[in-house]
Amino acid sequence: MSAMTEVPQPETAFDEVLNAFAELGNDADPTRVELVTSEILGEWWEADDDLAAGLIDLAADTAEPERLVAPLAALRVLATDEDQREAAALALEKFGLPEPAWAARLNQVTPGQCWRTTDVYGDESSVLVSFGDHGLVVSINYGSFGGWVTDAAIVESPQDVLAELRAVGESAEIAPEQAHEVIADAFAGTEWQAEPEVGEDFVRFRALALARLRTLPEPAEVEEPEPLTVEEQAEIIDSFFAAAGDEVGDTEDARVVALRLIEFGLEHDARQPLRVGPAKLESFVDFVDDGQIELTDEQDAAMAALLPVWARVFGDRQGLPEDALTALVEAVEDRLDDRDPEEESSLDAYLTGSEDLTPEDVQDLLERRQFALPSLTVETEDDEVELDPSDPEQRRMLVLSEFAAEFDDEESELRAVALTTVVDQLWEGEPAETWIAAQRLTESGLERDEVLAELTAVLEEHLTYDEDGELEFDLDDYVAALDELDPGAEDE
Incomplete structure (x- = not known):
């Protein structure tokens, strides 16, 4: 054991938390308390070790309840789990001890104007909510999982941040109810992932961002989008190959890839399953490479020929400007070129001498040689x-x-x-x-x-x-x- 890094025991972590709240004192600025609490909860979330529940349970048999009052008062408001917030409140009630002066002022904010900016593809979006002297900004990636939060932060000057956001995308003011819906759905998309790739600010501000989210009015119930029928999916595939012309061979393997793209859209972008953007199509390739979307070698080869054409056809139908459409196709081609060369080496061997062939002839050559x-x-x-x-x-x-x-x-x-x-x-x-x-x-x-x-x-x-x-x-x-x-x- 001496050669290994020792993992801190819960008691040690609790002592550190209790000491941190003791240093804050009774008259600390509420925002300072919120930030400290959010950072602690973020560290536990990142380590996938929810010590908040253990800290609350400690209240049942502690010999020093006065040391637990401050952290429990913070968890009553900032714990990300509703049951934990209720349990912390119940423990405080049983203690019956005086609370810090800041306790009643946590998360006591009034949401103001809300804005949303989106890139030309609909791949990247930011939501900014003003709370007077500060704001909450949430960055969302719509490449997969119905949209997920990649970063979140509390900012001091909402108007300055809004000006920066407007410089990189179209912006519009939205209702607080809509901001609540968009942010809540995106946080859910992040939590669905085992190891989401999020920024450092996300970890620090996650708990506080979720607390601010709860101050926004609840949205009205939104109807789930109707899924595409089998017949509608077949019509979409037919129309794609008609639009693609000779750019991609209309083979069984290519049609399977087209179907997988539609299925990916229905699962990860249900309201706009046919929307195309660099992040969304790159996510599709990531899912193929990770084995989450299964393709045969023949279908994989078909994907390499089909995906840039799919981007162009549906990007054009999406109304993308020419420069954005060109950038989209280039991004897709770059992602395909970046695939692990070891994974493609065998496929390359089969494709020797296919440089001047049409996509349909390439498919036939690949099928013939892999049969041989x-x-x-x-x-x-x-x-x-x-x-x-x-x-x-x-x-x-x-x-x-x-x-x-x-x-x-x-x-x-x-x-x-x-x-x-x-x-x-x-x-x-x-x-x-x-x-x-x-x-x-x-x-x-x-x-x-x-x-x-x-x-x-x-x-x-x-x-x-x-x-x-x-x-x-x-x-x-x-x-x-x-x-x-x-x-x-x-x-x-």
Whole structure:
């Protein structure tokens, strides 16, 4: 234990809190008391260690109740949990001891004007509430979780802060009820996250900000937005591909990505599920990379081609100015470029030589090559080694490694040659009939290994030795045989 950092015991933390309130004294400025209390509660919140409940429980059997009066009076107003506020009030009532002069003046403020500023995309918003000589400013990110507070602070000059906010976004005065609703919803979005990325001010001012929030009038009950029906989602996807034209291939994988984008919008931005902005679309990619949104490799590749077009199409429908639209597409492309190169290395290997292809042809190439070689690694005695499938020799090693058990005798040598040749044909896309036959067999219900066995058998029948002992086959006869492959022949 001596080599480790010792974690302070609750009693030690309580002593520090009691000493801090003792130093404040009975005649401290109420705002000073609020700030001290908020900082203490913020430290406990950040450490995910709610000692407020323990401090309140301490009142039941303390031998020094007078030391607990001040912190309990502060928790009665500033504790972020309603049950804790009520428990602190009940403990004080049982003590029946005099309270500090500042106790009755905590959070005794009157909200004044409220303003809200928003960036052009609707991604970032700030709400400012004036309380006379000070204000509460809350920064909100609408990229996910229906909006969440990234920072909050008590400021001394609301008008100066308002001028700064107006310099970076459109602003409008809002009713206190609306300010309450927006801030409360955003705080809920922050609390839903296990490890929200918030600023230092948020930690310090969180409890005080929530206390000020409770002084705002409650909003009227707001109806939940109607979710998009399956039919409406399908229409949105159809209209997107119609607007995208040749910029993105209308494939099954691309349509799955479009559906996931709509679902993401419905879950995280329910009132504006189709709204696009850098933070929102970057959050979508983050969720994909974190595995919270599951995509196959093919769908992931489709996302890389689709997302910038999605941003442009829906940004245009959103009415974004041209410069904002350009910046949005660039931000999305930058986020896609920043993805972990280790995660993309295998995908890049499959896409070798695809630079001049259309998005639809890229999708077909990726599907074809991943069918030919689902894995690019071979196992050695000590490790797994990733090979380069664009190298014919390394491609052959991948095939022979996967089907090693089938090539354990001399009679299987011809079959091995035929199989590696079929895989070469699928990788290169020549002749095209090989992939067409593979797709036809797959659609009939055959598994990949069964499809490869069928194709290999056809080629093996057409392999002959030339005068020099080299294997060859007549391409026209082979292609004709592939065309004649009937998936249902065996069933008949």
